[in-house]
Amino acid sequence: MTSPDLVQAYQWNYRPQHPRRPDWFKEWPGGAKMAVMLILLHEWESVPEPIRPMPKGAHHTFDFLALGAREYGARFGVYRLLDVLERHCVKATVISSGLVAELFPESVREVRARGQELATHGWDQSMHPPVFTTKEEERDTIVKSTTALERAAGERIVGYMSQGPRPTPNTLEIITELGFVWTADYSDSDVPYLIDVNGKKIVSVGYVMPNFTDNTLVPLGLEGGLKQLQDAFDASYEESHRHPMKFCYACHVHISGRPGMSQLLDRFIAYAQQRDGVGFYPCIDIANFWLEREGK
Numbered sequence: 472m473t474s475p476d477l478v479q480a481y482q483w484n485y486r487p488q489h490p491r492r493p494d495w496f497k498e499w500p501g502g503a504k505m506a507v508m509l510i511l512l513h514e515w516e517s518v519p520e521p522i523r524p525m526p527k528g529a530h531h532t533f534d535f536l537a538l539g540a541r542e543y544g545a546r547f548g549v550y551r552l553l554d555v556l557e558r559h560c561v562k563a564t565v566i567s568s569g570l571v572a573e574l575f576p577e578s579v580r581e582v583r584a585r586g587q588e589l590a591t592h593g594w595d596q597s598m599h600p601p602v603f604t605t606k607e608e609e610r611d612t613i614v615k616s617t618t619a620l621e622r623a624a625g626e627r628i629v630g631y632m633s634q635g636p637r638p639t640p641n642t643l644e645i646i647t648e649l650g651f652v653w654t655a656d657y658s659d660s661d662v663p664y665l666i667d668v669n670g671k672k673i674v675s676v677g678y679v680m681p682n683f684t685d686n687t688l689v690p691l692g693l694e695g696g697l698k699q700l701q702d703a704f705d706a707s708y709e710e711s712h713r714h715p716m717k718f719c720y721a722c723h724v725h726i727s728g729r730p731g732m733s734q735l736l737d738r739f740i741a742y743a744q745q746r747d748g749v750g751f752y753p754c755i756d757i758a759n760f761w762l763e764r765e766g767k
Contacts, residue, residue: 480640485668486675490660493765498715500760503750505711507704507743508676508757509563509736510655510721511552511587513578514596515541515570540725545575548728553585555733559740561751564588566632566655569616570595576623583624588753590630590655591616601634606641613645630754632656636678647671653758661717663757665765672766674758678719685722685732693735700739708746717757718743 478484499506516537549565556563565582569591572579582589593601594616603609617628631646632655633639646654647668654666658678666673688696700720707716720739727736743749 482640482643485643485666486657486659487664487666490662490664492662492714495764496662496715499750499752500756501750502748504715504748505708505746505750506715506717506757507561507749507751508717508719508754509556509561509740509751510678510719510754511549511563511565511727512592512721512723513544513549513565513567513571513582514592514723514725515545515568515574516597517570517595518597544723544725544728545571545578548724548726548733549578550581551728551730551733552722552724552736553581553587555737555740556587557585558737559744561740561744562587562753562756563751564590564630564754566590566592566630567620568592568594568596569619572616572619572623579620579623580625583626588630588755589620589624589626589628590632590653590754591620591628592632593634594619596634598634601637601639603639603641606645609639609641610645610649613649617649629653630655630758632678643673644668647673652762653754655754662715663717663761665761672762674761676754676757676761677717678721684720685727685735688735689726689732693731697735697738697742700735701742704739704743708749711748 498504565587567579567589579589594612620628629652631651633642636656638656642656643666651673653674653676655676655678657675660677663674663676666675688699691699704718707718710716722736727733
């Protein structure tokens with residue numbers, strides 16, 4: 472028997488241990504059999520993790536190479552990726568650190584001006600999993616991030632993904648209490664599922680595993696990375712002929728926002744759009760679709 476402590480730590484007191492495909496689930500909105508969920512990670516690290524190891528005992532440990540990479544993402548990368556999405560007329564979700572909204576609010580406003588969904592990724596990516604001493608401290612950090620993004624974007628934020636994404640045992644309760652509609656913290660199911668937290672409902676839209684982020688693909692080069700992504704997509708697409716499937720690709724604006732890597736996203740979207748029965752959905756559309764049918 473699973474101990475009560477483990478049940479709480481795993482959040483099995485809220486999350487289903489065995490997510491299922493509902494009998495009603497025959498297709499995605501609009502009749503698609505394959506849902507592609509693109510996530511753009513617009514992150515900021517107040518103390519950037521060094522891109523190269525710092526010498527032992529170095530007097531100056533602040534890594535301006537790593538800082539410059541994040542600055543590039545906010546100044547150029549996010550705009551280039553928004554252009555890619557716009558060219559292909561697809562909708563995606565941009566998950567942003569709250570600190571980005573404080574430092575580069577114009578980039579956050581541009582996300583919404585282009586019609587893409589905006590969600591929160593916590594305040595700061597410098598430490599993940601983040602270390603909180605109390606539930607209140609974690610809640611305050613999430614509120615701080617959400618407030619900054621809402622101030623910059625001018626509208627409510629309803630989606631959440633923890634840094635990492637590695638939630639704490641308290642995260643699910645906090646974000647549900649705060650009224651979030653969806654979470655992308657869990658990589659445990661082929662399909663979305665509904666979570667009931669003390670009578671309030673939130674949808675797990677799922678993250679990328681066992682698919683890919685651009686971190687995985689960069690070492691393979693443009694052609695190798697694209698082939699890996701296409702092969703993974705094809706496997707899910709083949710299965711979608713038996714039942715609806717979901718495919719998620721997440722890319723960081725400071726990595727995929729550079730000219731070479733942006734071509735990988737551009738060419739992948741074009742590849743997926745050639746297939747019949749494929750639709751592109753922001754996380755909120757997946758969540759609302761599930762809530763309409765499972766949340767009654």
